Amino acid sequence: MIFSVPRFLRTALKLVLTAAVALPGIAKAQEIYPQTMYWGAGLIDIPVAWVSPVTGDFSINFAGKTFHGAKASPGLSVLNGLNTNGALSFSLFGRLEAGVSIYSDNPEWGLFAQGLLLNEENFRVKSGALRWVPSVAVGMRNIGPYDHIDRFTVGYNLFPGSVATPGKQHEADSLHQNFSTGNTVYGVATKSFALSELNPGWGKTTVSLTFGYGNGLFKNDGGLGAAYASSSWSGAFGGVKVDLYPSAHSTLSFMAENNAWDYNVGAAYEWHGLRAGAYWTELGASRADTISAVSKEFGYSKFSFTLGWQNNVMALLRGHSLDRRVAALERQRQLLTGEIAARQQRISSLELEINRYQAQNLLELEQRRAQAEQELRSEREALQRLEERLHRLEQDAPPSTTPK
């Protein structure tokens, strides 16, 4: 199937704009991100510079990507229609996310982690250009023994052990021998904002923009070249997410990205921590070529989905820790609001004092000016009297014989 990316993007954009207008804007103070297909929080596949802000937040994610099944690769069950993955991640201190991704039930797996270096929320409260500082994060993917997986986390087969090597053996297949994606490192920057920040009349829809660069899974094509990906950005990746809020506890996200290899678009809906996503991936690879071994896996667009659950560990445990935390934060908010009121009162008091002082100075100055002018008038009157007397004396006196 030949697929026109620009036409699709136009259609997607129209859908997003239509939904943004049709859905009521409900205030949402905080940007949240869904789980990627394989690696914790992000868009569809790319990471974002964001970590869930509450310590103990966790996500469980199940993802599936459709392949052309038996027609594509009759010998590999992983390509027999659906490649499924699971991921579990936790966040700590609003700065660190770490988790495990399960690539297959053989089982093959890899760890991932991300650290948030700069949090845009700390700059959002500042004025001027500083408030547009983005979040910045660095992270790692595929930490573990499976160095040859590709971007779909495919690459290994399981073989029975031999006398020399007892136990089941995970071996990279011939297509993936040259991949080296272990310990993938990336850096990413994300800026999010509500449209209302630009114009209060534009509603609560939020937008986030992400750009980053990575090696390994983002850059290593295993020597397959254009057959692996025809829309490669050579390690750079980027994406955009638009969030709409149909209700107080739900979020509808539209996403578009290039994961350094190809274009992906899709939408995810979150309700009470439960999330479902549907994505169309590898849009640039829509060539319907399933002849070569490479094309059987990579050479066509695919449908993907995710099902996930996000919550907090303390919500699972008894003791109402989260309730207490909310109550404590509410109390702190009251204290801070009180401090703001006290400072505002001090400001008013100072302003009043300045005004009063200025007014008093003016009054004193006027009084002193009047007193000085009175003294001056008295002096002038005295002078005038003297001059008049002098004038009279000069008239009565005989004319002087000495020249002046």
Added chain:
Amino acid sequence: MRTTRWKLALVSSALIGAHASAPALAAQDVSADTSLTAPADAILYPATLDFGTGLIDDPVAWVSPTSGDVWVQASGKIVSYCATPCPINFADKLNSNLSIDTHWKQRFSVGLSIYSQNPDYGFFGQALILKQQPNKAWPAIAVGFRNLGPYTHEERYLVGHDIYVSPTGGITDTTPGYARHFHTLPTVYAVATKDATFGRNSASFSLGYGSGIFRDDGELGRNYNDKGTIAKGLFLGARYALRTSENSNVTVLAENNGWDWNAGLVGTWRGLSLGVYGTELEEGGKNPSKGFLYTIYNYTKFNMALGYSGNLHDIAHGTILRARIGELEQEQLRLRAQIAARQHKIEELQTALQKAQGGELAEVAKRREQLDAQIREEQEAIKRAEERLNQLQGGSPAPSTTPPPSTTTPPR
């Protein structure tokens, strides 16, 4: 023995439970949450080894005071079924089970017990028909059922059904010969429980009667149970629960489950529990003289249970609370920024005030100097005029017309 894939079931059930309970919570408000009060005082019963809340194996006439409470428990009983020392590993000697129990409306509980990964399973449930009342002598009374499902021949260890791979390659259900005369579907029972509190601790005694699993010996007689039965179908037990902290407690349990005497200890922290039990305590060691099933029955066994207890409403509500926490933390940032901005404004105003004070003083002094200079000039002119006058008058001094010095005080 068989080991259950309990992790898969645990995650699945948690997801399903959270999903199912979420709609009822959509309208809940943080400030309206009342779950912090009454139930927090009660020490909840732990889950039994196989069938939801109770003692070690016995049910109790109790349903959680908080609707939506759930117990998930994985338990294991070590059954050394080898006549000689077993060459096989620990997992093969562990009869493991998984149970999920839910409590609703302070009256009903219903759950699922998975006996093995074959899988064999059975439902269980209970209705609290009479609640214990303060200042009343009568106990709480409940009726319930166990092993409701397709597995007729389960016995008290729930190993009465198995599977085997048939020569044609299919998997077929089978019942071991010794278990064919068990008819435990369904098991029904009635139980009375009297609770008492001692400060922060509590104690209870339960007495009940049941059919099926509590009574049916599958025509095996002493091969199934050598000793320990008080009366056929009669079971009883007691617990003493000590609250060790706000979120933890330790429960001591002892019972007779209709067949044997059991005792154990359960520690619980925030709903996570670990229980260790000795069962068939009256039997002693394994002995071939105790019937042809002596490798399975009639010797003391060690049991362990790992459990989780939570509330489905709280779990679903957690997503709202964590979002609220995030919002409040973000708002705190904004408020602190506002405080900093106002503090800055205060410092600016204080500086402006000082500058204004200094500036006005200088202005006033300057103006005064100007006026004083003018007055001095006038005084000089008067002095010159007086001198001229004196000269004209021939040297006699003229009366002074100079005004007294100014009494104006400089501005402060």
